[in-house]
Amino acid sequence: MRALACAVALVCCTQPALAQSQIASIWDLRELSIEELANLEITSVAKQRSPLQEAPASVYVVTGEEIRRSGANSVPEALRLAPNLQVARLNAATYAITARGFNHETATANKLLVLIDGRTVYTPLYSGVFWDTQSVMLADIDRIEVISGPGGALWGTNAVNGVINIITRPADQTAGVHFDAGYGNLDKVVNARFGGALGEDASFRIYAMGEKRGPLETPDGKDAKDDWQKLQGGFRADFGEGASTFTLQGDIYAGESEHVPAGSVSENTLSGGNLLGRWVQRFSDGSNLQLQAYYDNARRTTISGITSLVSTYDMDVHYAFRMGERHAFVVGGGYRYIEDKFTPGPATAFLDPAERTLELANVFVHDQVALQPDLTLSLGVKLETNSYTGLEYMPEARLAWLASETSMLWVAVARAVRTPSRVDRDLYVTGLLAGGPDFVSEDLIATEVGYRGQPAPNFSLSASVFFNVYDDLRTVEATGAPFPLVVKNNMEGETYGAEAWAVYDATDWWRLRAGVSTLHKDLELKKGSTDFFGTGFAGNDPEYQISLRSAMDFGDIELDLGLRAIDALPGPSVPAYVEADARIGWHLSETMDLSLLGANLLHERHLEFVSSSLPRREVPRSFFVSFTWRP
Amino acid sequence: MNRSWIFILLMVLAMSGGPAAGEVTLETAIKATYLYKFAPFVEWPAGPEGPFGLCVMGKDPFGDALDDAVYAEKINGRPIKVQRIKSASAAKGCHILYIGGDHRQVAAALNRLRSLPVLTVTDLPRDAQAKGVVNFVIVDNHVRFEIDDAAAAENGLVISSKLLRLSRGVRQRPTKQ
Numbered sequence: 001m002r003a004l005a006c007a008v009a010l011v012c013c014t015q016p017a018l019a020q021s022q023i024a025s026i027w028d029l030r031e032l033s034i035e036e037l038a039n040l041e042i043t044s045v046a047k048q049r050s051p052l053q054e055a056p057a058s059v060y061v062v063t064g065e066e067i068r069r070s071g072a073n074s075v076p077e078a079l080r081l082a083p084n085l086q087v088a089r090l091n092a093a094t095y096a097i098t099a100r101g102f103n104h105e106t107a108t109a110n111k112l113l114v115l116i117d118g119r120t121v122y123t124p125l126y127s128g129v130f131w132d133t134q135s136v137m138l139a140d141i142d143r144i145e146v147i148s149g150p151g152g153a154l155w156g157t158n159a160v161n162g163v164i165n166i167i168t169r170p171a172d173q174t175a176g177v178h179f180d181a182g183y184g185n186l187d188k189v190v191n192a193r194f195g196g197a198l199g200e201d202a203s204f205r206i207y208a209m210g211e212k213r214g215p216l217e218t219p220d221g222k223d224a225k226d227d228w229q230k231l232q233g234g235f236r237a238d239f240g241e242g243a244s245t246f247t248l249q250g251d252i253y254a255g256e257s258e259h260v261p262a263g264s265v266s267e268n269t270l271s272g273g274n275l276l277g278r279w280v281q282r283f284s285d286g287s288n289l290q291l292q293a294y295y296d297n298a299r300r301t302t303i304s305g306i307t308s309l310v311s312t313y314d315m316d317v318h319y320a321f322r323m324g325e326r327h328a329f330v331v332g333g334g335y336r337y338i339e340d341k342f343t344p345g346p347a348t349a350f351l352d353p354a355e356r357t358l359e360l361a362n363v364f365v366h367d368q369v370a371l372q373p374d375l376t377l378s379l380g381v382k383l384e385t386n387s388y389t390g391l392e393y394m395p396e397a398r399l400a401w402l403a404s405e406t407s408m409l410w411v412a413v414a415r416a417v418r419t420p421s422r423v424d425r426d427l428y429v430t431g432l433l434a435g436g437p438d439f440v441s442e443d444l445i446a447t448e449v450g451y452r453g454q455p456a457p458n459f460s461l462s463a464s465v466f467f468n469v470y471d472d473l474r475t476v477e478a479t480g481a482p483f484p485l486v487v488k489n490n491m492e493g494e495t496y497g498a499e500a501w502a503v504y505d506a507t508d509w510w511r512l513r514a515g516v517s518t519l520h521k522d523l524e525l526k527k528g529s530t531d532f533f534g535t536g537f538a539g540n541d542p543e544y545q546i547s548l549r550s551a552m553d554f555g556d557i558e559l560d561l562g563l564r565a566i567d568a569l570p571g572p573s574v575p576a577y578v579e580a581d582a583r584i585g586w587h588l589s590e591t592m593d594l595s596l597l598g599a600n601l602l603h604e605r606h607l608e609f610v611s612s613s614l615p616r617r618e619v620p621r622s623f624f625v626s627f628t629w630r631p
Numbered sequence: 632m633n634r635s636w637i638f639i640l641l642m643v644l645a646m647s648g649g650p651a652a653g654e655v656t657l658e659t660a661i662k663a664t665y666l667y668k669f670a671p672f673v674e675w676p677a678g679p680e681g682p683f684g685l686c687v688m689g690k691d692p693f694g695d696a697l698d699d700a701v702y703a704e705k706i707n708g709r710p711i712k713v714q715r716i717k718s719a720s721a722a723k724g725c726h727i728l729y730i731g732g733d734h735r736q737v738a739a740a741l742n743r744l745r746s747l748p749v750l751t752v753t754d755l756p757r758d759a760q761a762k763g764v765v766n767f768v769i770v771d772n773h774v775r776f777e778i779d780d781a782a783a784a785e786n787g788l789v790i791s792s793k794l795l796r797l798s799r800g801v802r803q804r805p806t807k808q
Contacts, residue, residue, distance in 0.1 A: 026699045029664040037661055037668065038797060041772050201690075241690050241731075242715030284712055286698035325703060 056378065056400035056410030058450055058464040058499055060084050060515075062144040064169070069551050069560045071583040071597035073182055073189050073624060074211070075166065076131045078138060080564070083501045083515020083547055084148035084162070088566075088574075088609035091617040092186075092214025092226040093132040093257070093268075096609045099148040099162030100466065101495050101519050102539035103609070111418055111442075113151060113159035116166045117249060118316075119276050119294050124338050124358055125308060127158055127421040133270055133298060134166075135232050135253065137191050137207050139178055139628070142169040148499060149466060150416030150446045152394030154366065157384055160416040160444050161468075170247075171195055171238040172203040182626030184597070188212040189626070204237040215258075216617040217605050224617050228268070230255030243282045250275040257303075265305035265345050272298035287321035290332075305345020313337040326370045333363040340422065351426045352435065358387045360419075374402035388420040389441050407453030418442040424474060424487055433476070436487025445469045463500035470495070473523065473538055475531035485532050493523030493535070513549040540609070542567035542576075558585035572610040578602060593628040655696045661774045662767055663693040663700045666727055666752060669765065670706045672794035675726055676748050676787045682712035684724040688740060690731035691715055692754075719743035727752060734759045748787045757800075764788065770799055780804040 029037065060082045072078040076095040080087045086103050088096045096103045102111050110127035113120065116136060122129050144166050151159035178193040188211070195205030214227035234251030252273035260267050276294035283289070296312040318332035338358040344350035366380035381395040396414030403409050424439045450464030472489035479486050501515035520543060523535040531537075544567045552559040560583040568576040583597040598621075600606065605618040655663070667685055683706040687693065693700075701711040706726075714725065719740055722728055728744070729752045730737050737753055738761035744751060751763030757777070759766075764783045765776050777800035783790050784804035795801050 026660045026664065026696050029660055030700055030704070032664070034665070034668045034672075034794075034797065037665055038773060038775055040657070040661055040774065242687065242717065282695070282698070282715070284714065286695070286702055286713075288695065322702065 056376070056398045056408070056412060056450070058084055058148045058448065058462070058466070060146045060148075060462075060501060062146065064139075064141045064143060067138055067141060067144075069558065069583070069585070070549070070562065071560065071581065071595060071599070071624065071626075073138065073187050073626070074213070075134050075136055075138070078141075078144065079146070079164065080547075081549075082144070082146040083517055083545070084499045085146055085164075086517075086541060086545065088569075089216075089619050090609045090611055090614060091224065092216050093228050094614070095131045096611075097129070097131065098539070098541075099146070100468065100497065101521055101541040102161060103541055104537070104539045110421065111158070111160035111444075112162050112164060113155050113157075114164045114166075115155075117168055117276065118278060118292055119274060119296060120312075120314070120336075121296075122158055123298070123310060124312075124340060124421055125310065125342070126423040127418060130270070130298075130300070132228065132230070132255065133253070133272065133300075135209060135211065135230060136166055136168065137193060137209055139180060139191060140168050140174050140193060140205070140207070142167050142173075149412070149448050149464075150394075150396065150414040150444055152382060152396065152414060152416035154364070154380065154382070154396075157360065157386065157392065157394075157417055157419045157441075160418050160442070168236065168249075170203075171205045171236050172197075174205045174236075175203060176630065178628070178630050180626055180628040182595075182624055184622055184624030186214060186216075186599075186620070186622040187624055198237065198239075201241045202237065202239040204235060206233070206235045208233040212258075217620045219605075219607070219616055219618055221605065221620075224615070225259040225261075226617060227258040228255060229258065230270070243284075245280050247278045248276070260303060264303035266301050266303055266307075268303055269301045270299065272296070285321070287319065290316075290318045290320075292316045302345070304348050305343075306348055307343040308340065309342075310338060310340045328368040330366045331364065334361070336360040342422070349427055349429045349433065351422055352428050353426065356387075356422065356426070360384060360386045376400045384417075384419075386419045388425060388439075392417045392419060392441055404453075406455065407451065410450045410452070412446075412448045412450075414446050416444045416446065427487070432483050432485060434479070434484040434486050436474075438489075439474070439487050440472055440489055442470065442472050442474065442489065444471075458505035459502065461500070461502045463498065465496075465498045467496045468494060470523070475525065475529060476533055476537075478530040478532050482530070482532060488529075490526045490529035490531055491523055491535060491538060492526060493521065495519060495521045495523075509553040511551045513547075513551075515547045516544065518544045536571045540569045540571060540574075542569055556587040558587075559583070560585070566608075569609070572612060574607050574610055577606045577608070579606060591629060591631050595624075595626045595628070597624040597626075598622075599624065655693065658769070658774055659692050660696050660700075662754065663697045665767075665774070665776065666697070666729060667701050667704060667706065667711055669727060669750060669752075669794065672791040673750055673783075674789040674791075675750075678748065681709070681724065683707075683709045684714060684726050685711050686714045686716050686722065686725035686728045688716050688718070688722070688728060688730050688732075689736055692731060693729075719747075722747065722749055725749050728763075729753075730763060734761070737761060737763075744786075746785055746787070750783070750786075750788055764790075765798075768799055775799040777801070 062081045067078045070081055079085050084099055086098050098112055114122055114129050121134055147163040151163040155163050174195040180191045182189045191209045193205055193207035197203050210231050212229040216224045218224050232253035236249035239246040254271040257268035274296040278292040281289045293315045299309045301307045314336040316334035320330045322328050341355045342351040362382055362384035364382035369377045371377050378398040383393050385391050394415055398412040400408055400410045419441045420439050425436045428435050446468045448464055448466040452462045454460045471492045473491035475488055475490040476485045477488045497519040499517040504512045519541055523538055525531050547564040550561045562581040565578045579600045580602050581599045586594040588594055600619055600621050605620040607618045610616055698713055704711055727750045730740050734755055741761050752765045753763035754767040755762050764779050767776050776798055778798040779802040781802050781804045
């Protein structure tokens with residue numbers, strides 16, 4: 001390797017500047033001579049590339065800048081930017097979001113693991129996410145990593161179809177004042193943040209945000225009266241800059257629906273808070289140790305009188321180290337303790353027992369082996385125990401081959417598991433549903449193949465194909481004639497599809513993005529099943545999704561356009577739709593920006609998702625004007 | 632050009648379950664790699680044996696990238712030891728010292744390190760008053776550096792003419808010792 005570097009040094013002066021695309025990591029830079037380092041060109045594309053985009057998995061990284069350019073003013077709307085996610089809005093507060101299928105509102109997409117700064121935010125009630133609880137100040141988001149495919153070996157249970165990791169910027173990158181306010185027919189939003197230094201090597205920020213969302217419209221254009229509002233505040237502090245760093249962050253929030261229909265027993269409210277601490281210690285041999293602990297509390301009430309309260313205590317430790325020249329290990333473990341209390345309303349379903357504690361504990365080991373200079377094998381397994389089903393194992397193997405200096409091929413096989421939630425095991429409706437005492441974990445064995453590369457300096461492409469084999473998917477079986485029904489695992493089947501996206505810099509002021517995803521499902525009931533609802537109940541998914549985005553810069557003006565086409569949903573049926581967004585941004589001065597967004601412009605209103613338990617709501621055409629001030 | 636060890640260490644970072652520590656831009660990765668590559672072009676006064684000290688003081692922009700850059704590398708047969716120090720008094724055993732932070736913090740640190748046999752490296756704007764023996768500059772989308780050979784002389788260091796030629800701006804050392 002050294003000899004080669006010397007030989008190259010002789011020709012360094014005649015070589016064209018090596019483009020960023022040819023460098024995969026610091027391991028390449030080590031091999032260069034000092035003259036070659038001096039000849040490397042750093043372009044703006046390089047600054048936006050997150051190293052995670054080079055992982056042997058189907059990963060789309062939504063950067064903070066991409067979110068800003070899209071005009072999105074909430075987390076679910078920002079997630080529409082990931083071509084490997086299905087995002088559908090049911091009403092002002094509810095979204096159905098999943099990857100690779102199984103979007104289902106009533107039991108909601110339960111195969112996705114969602115984290116905010118390392119804190120898991122899916123609810124143990126049904127293993128899904130209440131998206132109205134998850135507000136994050138978008139201006140302080142560094143990036144959102146969207147991984148489609150199983151992540152069990154790394155992330156544990158529920159990372160069956162994908163992982164969404166929302167990462168905020170460290171406090172020292174959010175110094176100063178940030179204020180933004182926006183007004184539209186669907187959204188009224190105010191965000192304020194102040195950040196600064198805490199002594200020599202620490203920094204902090206505090207923020208407050210208020211949002212009013214909705215109302216959407218009924219199919220005949222009337223006000224759906226599903227508007228709601230929320231206030232949230234929080235802080236983050238980062239201590240230490242060298243070998244030892246500590247982060248402390250927390251949020252509290254409270255929200256409620258604007259309208260209470262006549263005859264309601266109670267109101268729709270949500271409230272809660274969380275506190276997280278993380279300590280990272282870097283050792284002189286290059287290894288590092290991370291310890292994290294958090295507490296999360298979430299309370300919800302509904303108009304039918306249901307109250308739910310979930311408290312989560314979680315602790316995790318990871319240790320990353322090298323062994324020899326070829327192995328990079330990460331080992332670790334964690335423990336989570338969840339207490340929940342569920343109070344039913346009159347004449348509603350109820351959980352039995354009403355209060356439960358769930359414990360999850362896991363250990364994992366992961367090794368990344370450099371088999372050859374251009375071939376890397378990753379092997380990992382996570383062992384997890386939970387209060388319902390005991391021990392689960394989630395192994396994975398990934399192989400990455402650097403086919404050329406600008407392209408990588410990868411293949412992966414993994415097993416992931418969704419452990420039972422309260423709704424799977426403990427849900428009763430008198431005379432109709434008698435829980436799921438025999439419900440076990442759903443499991444997936446996924447095989448994926450992918451390509452990621454940069455065929456030209458201004459063009460990057462990522463594509464993957466997956467084949468998923470599911471077993472023990474939830475069914476609701478008739479036991480009597482037919483009631484009561486009982487929850488079991490009598491569905492199985494395969495899904496397969498492809499995901500691809502490309503980024504093309506047509507000129508240095510014009511960037512184009514395209515994304516497409518397809519999905520085909522072949523599910524069937526097991527022999528002897530008396531499932532009441534049929535295989536369609538597992539998920540209501542489109543067979544294809546296409547998106548196109550354009551971002552243009554004209555000095556102080558930005559013009560951003562987006563187009564998306566989503567296939568029809570089979571049942572409950574939703575027609576296919578095409579919609580478009582347009583945004584103009586003005587950089588008024590060093591400290592002020594103005595933005596005008598027109599969303600869902602092509603139709604007066606359109607339907608995205610239907611649930612049998614919620615009234616049909618459609619997303620109307622909307623506008624949103626926002627002003628940002630950063631003195 | 633041949634690639635060599637292409638570790639996809641990013642999966643390692645992804646696994647931390649939280650914000651991936653150590654993600655750096657190409658620009659920062661290049662600077663991290665430069666640090667130990669300066670060593671063959673510099674002569675330090677004779678000193679105690681032991682590992683070659685590569686230190687970072689103040690704000691560390693490199694993180695894991697620096698540890699990865701020097702992993703298993705040696706300078707003149709000596710292993711490289713990366714240290715993150717808080718103040719100039721801990722700079723014993725540092726052969727190369729990168730000083731991060733704003734220009735006031737850097738100026739104060741450089742003051743305390745005057746005449747010590749340390750190759751100080753900074754990353755400040757060209758017009759900053761106090762800079763290290765080596766200061767990174769971006770020239771035309773390339774990461775380059777300027778050298779203050781007079782300051783090197785003050786610290787008892789000899790910088791090879793090869794490195795001086797490669798730099799973008801040299802402040803000459805006095806011709807009389």
